[in-house]
Amino acid sequence: MIVCHGYEMEFMKNHAQNLSFWMQSLPANMLEFPQPILQSEYDVAIVGAGFSGLWLAYYLKQAQPEWKIAIFEAKHIGYGASGRNGGWLSTNIPIVIGNLLKNPRWAKQDVVHLQRQIIDTIAEVANVCEREQIDCDLHQGGLMFIATSDAQASRLQDYHAEELAHGFLPHEIQWLGADAAKQHINIDIMQAATHYQYGARIHPAKLVLGLARKVIALGVDIFENTPVQNLSTHTVYLSHQAVKAQHIIACTEGYTDQLLQDGKVIPVNSSIIMTQVLPASFWERVGWQNNELLGDMAHVYMYAQKTADYRILFGGRGAPYQYGSRDAGDGELDHVTTAQLLQRLRELFPRQDFQVDTAWKGSLGVTRDWNASVTFDDKTGLGFIYGFGGNGVAPTHLAARTMTDRILGKHTALTTLPWNDYVCPTWEGEPWRWLGIQSMYQLLGLADQVENRLQLKKSVFFANTAYQICGLE
Numbered sequence: 001m002i003v004c005h006g007y008e009m010e011f012m013k014n015h016a017q018n019l020s021f022w023m024q025s026l027p028a029n030m031l032e033f034p035q036p037i038l039q040s041e042y043d044v045a046i047v048g049a050g051f052s053g054l055w056l057a058y059y060l061k062q063a064q065p066e067w068k069i070a071i072f073e074a075k076h077i078g079y080g081a082s083g084r085n086g087g088w089l090s091t092n093i094p095i096v097i098g099n100l101l102k103n104p105r106w107a108k109q110d111v112v113h114l115q116r117q118i119i120d121t122i123a124e125v126a127n128v129c130e131r132e133q134i135d136c137d138l139h140q141g142g143l144m145f146i147a148t149s150d151a152q153a154s155r156l157q158d159y160h161a162e163e164l165a166h167g168f169l170p171h172e173i174q175w176l177g178a179d180a181a182k183q184h185i186n187i188d189i190m191q192a193a194t195h196y197q198y199g200a201r202i203h204p205a206k207l208v209l210g211l212a213r214k215v216i217a218l219g220v221d222i223f224e225n226t227p228v229q230n231l232s233t234h235t236v237y238l239s240h241q242a243v244k245a246q247h248i249i250a251c252t253e254g255y256t257d258q259l260l261q262d263g264k265v266i267p268v269n270s271s272i273i274m275t276q277v278l279p280a281s282f283w284e285r286v287g288w289q290n291n292e293l294l295g296d297m298a299h300v301y302m303y304a305q306k307t308a309d310y311r312i313l314f315g316g317r318g319a320p321y322q323y324g325s326r327d328a329g330d331g332e333l334d335h336v337t338t339a340q341l342l343q344r345l346r347e348l349f350p351r352q353d354f355q356v357d358t359a360w361k362g363s364l365g366v367t368r369d370w371n372a373s374v375t376f377d378d379k380t381g382l383g384f385i386y387g388f389g390g391n392g393v394a395p396t397h398l399a400a401r402t403m404t405d406r407i408l409g410k411h412t413a414l415t416t417l418p419w420n421d422y423v424c425p426t427w428e429g430e431p432w433r434w435l436g437i438q439s440m441y442q443l444l445g446l447a448d449q450v451e452n453r454l455q456l457k458k459s460v461f462f463a464n465t466a467y468q469i470c471g472l473e
């Protein structure tokens with residue numbers, strides 16, 4: 001236990017690989033899966049047992065029940081971002097619109113198309129969970145973005161207008177003044193909010209493990225603790241054996257560069273604290289009865305959810321990038337980042353004495369222009385799904401359905417989405433990569449401080465420079 005800003009923080013000690021609260025709080029039998037017998041040949045080999053790989057196996061099996069499908073997972077099911085995220089099943093799209101539209105191949109209607117598909121994906125995931133009896137605490141309470149300063153309110157207005165221009169209908173996002181917003185969640189310093197009709201809170205580990213169980217029941221072989229060393233046309237190289245497959249799809253997100261070493265997608269950390277269970281008196285004061293997903297408009301923004309067992313999950317950046325593109329490992333989080341997240345949570349709810357139950361981090365997969373890609377070559381049978389940044393829970397489902405259609409050679413609404421065969425620029429080498437990402441986050445943190453201290457009405461002038469450095473503008 002450590003004491004920080006007057007709060008005691010308890011850190012769970014455990015020995016499982018993925019240190020997230022989600023994984024650690026589940027009974028051991030939910031983590032146990034049979035180890036199948038390896039065949040020499042498959043129709044499809046998938047690398048990575050996160051949402052992308054599992055949804056892909058699920059939809060391929062629906063379409064081609066007789067296909068032999070294997071998933072090779074380096075650690076355990078849900079070890080990566082899928083088992084340690086913020087549980088926002090949200091309508092956020094994993095592209096930067098300005099960057100996409102620089103490419104003459106894509107136009108505004110392609111962004112609208114992607115946005116509408118992702119909106120529909122929320123209901124689709126909920127339907128599958130109901131149909132397949134995957135209990136993942138899914139609650140469709142919508143999403144709220146809040147502004148806690150004038151500068152944030154100004155950005156919220158701009159963002160609201162941009163969302164309406166790129167696929168949302170006016171009734172789907174409601175603008176709320178401070179009083180109306182506090183009816184949803186009583187945060188004293190809130191100045192305004194937008195309330196999205198769509199969006200659901202989930203327990204990500206329950207979803208990823210429940211989905212894996214379903215996929216195994218459909219006849220898919222999942223090999224845990226089986227890292228793929230290399231890929232080539234129709235061959236997957238394991239440590240002691242090569243396996244043949246007609247189609248090979250890498251769904252390795254923040255770990256992709258370790259496999260492909262092409263500098264297209266790198267791991268950037270996101271960090272989370274989970275509070276202990278909060279008392280009824282807190283919830284009476286705060287409301288939050290509809291379990292909305294909650295985010296703010298700070299440059300170094302936060303994201304939160306109220307969990308099914310009455311905790312607050314509170315996430316954000318902090319120690320975002322490790323030199324040499326090292327991934328987040330098992331997820332151990334440093335005390336400074338934990339304290340920063342706790343402090344921001346306390347700013348929103350100053351009357352509550354929060355205790356941190358668990359703190360962890362995970363790797364996002366980030367491309368140079370922050371755009372996701374679903375790439376498939378029907379001649380070689382090789383494909384890749386990656387680049388969701390912090391917005392992958394719903395999009396991985398849509399990307400997997402897109403890849404399913406590509407593998408089956410279909411031409412559908414999904415195969416025209418702008419992430420099909422999207423070629424991302426390559427990241428700079430070190431030390432420029434490290435310097436760029438570090439300076440972006442330093443500048444963004446400074447921008448928040450300056451805006452708050454000087455009570456600026458708009459974003460401070462150098463914030464844009466920070467976004468430009470790392471391709472977010």
Ligand SMILES: Cc1cc2nc3c(=O)[nH]c(=O)nc-3n(C[C@H](O)[C@H](O)[C@H](O)COP(=O)(O)OP(=O)(O)OC[C@H]3O[C@@H](n4cnc5c(N)ncnc54)[C@H](O)[C@@H]3O)c2cc1C
Binds near residue numbers: 049
């Ligand atoms: C802390 C955090 C919070 C987030 N919060 C949200 C959120 O609230 N909402 C949202 O929409 N998105 C969020 N995201 C992003 C979202 O979780 C991801 O985009 C999504 O889970 C990616 O799924 P995936 O299956 O593509 O990748 P992953 O879940 O990362 O799975 C990749 C898997 O591949 C395995 N692997 C890697 N290399 C190999 C290899 N060589 N051989 C075999 N296996 C390999 C890994 O072990 C891993 O299990 C968050 C991410 C993080 C880290």
